[in-house]
Amino acid sequence: MSDRIANSALRSKVMSAAEAAEFIAHGDTIGMSGFTGAAYPKAMPTAIANKAKEFHGRGDQFQVNIMTGASTAPDCDGVMAEADAIYYRMPYQSDPTMRSKINAAEMRYQDIHLSHSGLQVEQGFFGQMQVAIVEVTRITKEGRLIPSSGVGNNVDYLEKADKIIIEVNAWQSENLEGMADIYTVPHLPNRTPIPINNVGDRIGTPYIEIDTTKVVAVVETDAPDRNSPFKPIDDTSKQIAGHFLDFLEGEVTAGRLKYDQYVMQSGVGNVPNAVMAGLLDSKFENIQAYTEVVQDGMLDLIDAGKMTVASATSFALSPEYADKMNEEATRYREHLVLRPLQISNSPEVIRRMGLIASNGMIEADIYGNVNSTHVAGTRMMNGIGGSGDFTRNAFASTFISPSIAKGGDISAIVPFASHIDHTEHDAMVIITERGYADLRGLAPRDRVAKMIKVAHPDYQPLLEEYVERAQKSSKYMQTPHDLETALSFHINFEKTGSMKGQ
Numbered sequence: 001m002s003d004r005i006a007n008s009a010l011r012s013k014v015m016s017a018a019e020a021a022e023f024i025a026h027g028d029t030i031g032m033s034g035f036t037g038a039a040y041p042k043a044m045p046t047a048i049a050n051k052a053k054e055f056h057g058r059g060d061q062f063q064v065n066i067m068t069g070a071s072t073a074p075d076c077d078g079v080m081a082e083a084d085a086i087y088y089r090m091p092y093q094s095d096p097t098m099r100s101k102i103n104a105a106e107m108r109y110q111d112i113h114l115s116h117s118g119l120q121v122e123q124g125f126f127g128q129m130q131v132a133i134v135e136v137t138r139i140t141k142e143g144r145l146i147p148s149s150g151v152g153n154n155v156d157y158l159e160k161a162d163k164i165i166i167e168v169n170a171w172q173s174e175n176l177e178g179m180a181d182i183y184t185v186p187h188l189p190n191r192t193p194i195p196i197n198n199v200g201d202r203i204g205t206p207y208i209e210i211d212t213t214k215v216v217a218v219v220e221t222d223a224p225d226r227n228s229p230f231k232p233i234d235d236t237s238k239q240i241a242g243h244f245l246d247f248l249e250g251e252v253t254a255g256r257l258k259y260d261q262y263v264m265q266s267g268v269g270n271v272p273n274a275v276m277a278g279l280l281d282s283k284f285e286n287i288q289a290y291t292e293v294v295q296d297g298m299l300d301l302i303d304a305g306k307m308t309v310a311s312a313t314s315f316a317l318s319p320e321y322a323d324k325m326n327e328e329a330t331r332y333r334e335h336l337v338l339r340p341l342q343i344s345n346s347p348e349v350i351r352r353m354g355l356i357a358s359n360g361m362i363e364a365d366i367y368g369n370v371n372s373t374h375v376a377g378t379r380m381m382n383g384i385g386g387s388g389d390f391t392r393n394a395f396a397s398t399f400i401s402p403s404i405a406k407g408g409d410i411s412a413i414v415p416f417a418s419h420i421d422h423t424e425h426d427a428m429v430i431i432t433e434r435g436y437a438d439l440r441g442l443a444p445r446d447r448v449a450k451m452i453k454v455a456h457p458d459y460q461p462l463l464e465e466y467v468e469r470a471q472k473s474s475k476y477m478q479t480p481h482d483l484e485t486a487l488s489f490h491i492n493f494e495k496t497g498s499m500k501g502q
Contacts, residue, residue, distance in 0.1 A: 004168050005218060006141040013218045017043035020165050020217035021051045026062045027087075028130040031121065031157025034076060035069035035314035035341075036268060036293050037227035038322075039150030041133045041167045043219050045076040052085035063087035067121065067129075069152020069314065069341055070114060070292075070385060071095065073226035081107065090126075091117040092383040102380050111373060114292070114386040115345035118156035122187070132161035137172040139218070144207035147180040147338060148172040149225055149325075150314030155184055155208055155340045164215045170222040175329035178206045180338045185346075196349050199263060199288040200309035200337060229318040230296060233274045236402050239433035241274035244358065244400065245282060247429060247436050251356075251396070260286040263355040265390045266295065268316045271400050272358065273297040280304055290353045292344055292386045294336060296321045302335045311337040313344035345386045350393040357394035359387040361401045361422075363412050364430050366451045366463060367444045367479055368437075370399050370422040376490045377418030384421050391426045396440075403432040403456040409498040413455035415466040416486035430454055444479045458500065462489070 005011045021044065024030065030048075034040025048064065055062035066086050071077065071094035080086050081098035084106070089098065091112035101107040112120070121129065134154050138146040147154065148169055158164060183204030186192055195203050251257035262284050266272040276297025279287060287307040289298060293316035301307035317325060325332060343349065362381065364370045371377075373384055391397040399422070401412045412432060424444060430437045430451065437450035452463045466485065474480035492501035 017047035021047040034072035036316040040072040042223040049083035132157040143212040237274040357390040374419035
């Protein structure tokens with residue numbers, strides 16, 4: 001590993017993760033690398049969890065506040081949550097153990113727009129940050145950090161923290177060097193514009209500059225990112241992808257898009273990868289992505305010559321494609337740019353790119369309000385992530401979901417969303433396997449018929465009954481609701497296990 005730690009002063013600080021954990025105290029606020037299962041610390045989370053168990057075993061308190069770029073992995077969020085080592089967590093998570101702790105009120109969790117998180121840390125919203133723990137692929141002779149498979153909020157955490165612990169991971173390809181483009185947004189007030197005019201513009205450096213005097217420990221690891229493999233693309237995903245491509249074709253017909261002009265943003269999952277698989281056989285060429293994460297489907301598009309460049313903050317690759325990236329990073333870095341989260345999710349840049357956003361949802365109501373975070377209004381799933389950053393600022397915003405879940409017991413189209421993350425003002429197009437509802441240019445009551453058409457046939461009569469009832473009982477008709485039964489679908493599910501009721 002010595003060749004990966006070229007700075008002699010930092011090489012002298014190499015120690016075990018357990019030794020490095022001695023620099024962490026109860027009540028500390030820790031900024032950690034990690035974004036969608038990539039580039040998170042591999043050894044320190046377990047060391048923190050073990051320290052928490054030791055303290056708890058003798059009756060002492062030990063909990064810390066954890067801030068990351070987004071979700072991490074079971075051997076990061078999961079092990080710390082299981083050990084009750086976390087008091088507060090932000091800005092996004094997706095770990096089952098952590099989710100259970102959050103919903104049981106055993107952990108405080110703040111769901112924050114990802115583009116806001118770095119600035120809020122910088123401005124001291126969360127108080128002082130005691131420690132930054134960041135994974136890298138290499139430390140240069142000058143003490144500069146070469147990012148591994150993601151950047152996230154690392155720049156902000158490294159600048160803000162009193163102490164720095166660096167994990168140098170030999171599993172991460174050294175050929176990732178040159179993929180990152182590190183640009184620091186000037187401090188408030190009167191920030192200057194971010195000078196990105198094209199998706200692939202490079203405006204910074206391939207390394208992160210740090211104050212090396214703050215480094216207290218360097219930990220060597222050799223462990224892979226822990227992303228789950230994507231499920232095989234099923235018929236429903238293919239149908240949704242087909243309707244999304246139909247929507248794109250409609251934009252071409254309307255003169256708002258050209259076949260060589262498509263700039264995409266995509267959430268993570270099977271349906272987005274199905275969309276990208278559909279793009280392989282489409283008329284679209286010279287595809288670009290200004291997004292959060294690089295997914296399997298994007299590498300396929302690059303390999304096929306269909307995608308020229310993708311800008312993101314991290315990878316979200318299956319194990320197979322993560323290995324492929326490590327083997328072929330030299331080639332892929334000609335097409336990929338990894339940026340700090342404040343740049344990848346910048347509303348300013350997103351608006352300038354004129355991109356088409358596509359994100360998942362839990363449910364949408366008949367007027368186009370979207371819930372992407374809470375089941376039945378109270379049970380947190382993962383978080384809003386960057387979906388709001390892109391939805392609000394995209395040229396066109398789409399939300400995609402199967403029309404039903406739990407074998408048909410849950411409808412994705414409901415009378416009134418039980419929690420609203422994206423209002424009717426931001427959501428433009430809703431897509432299910434039933435088709436797409438283009439809500440642009442429509443008053444709320446004119447959206448209803450389109451929304452019911454993309455609902456599952458089992459729920460269409462129930463939605464129509466609700467609309468009739470709402471129109472009869474509501475005194476005002478701009479957005480008619482029957483407040484007594486607006487959440488009837490959710491109440492039915494709580495009582496009977498199905499939104500259809502008895």
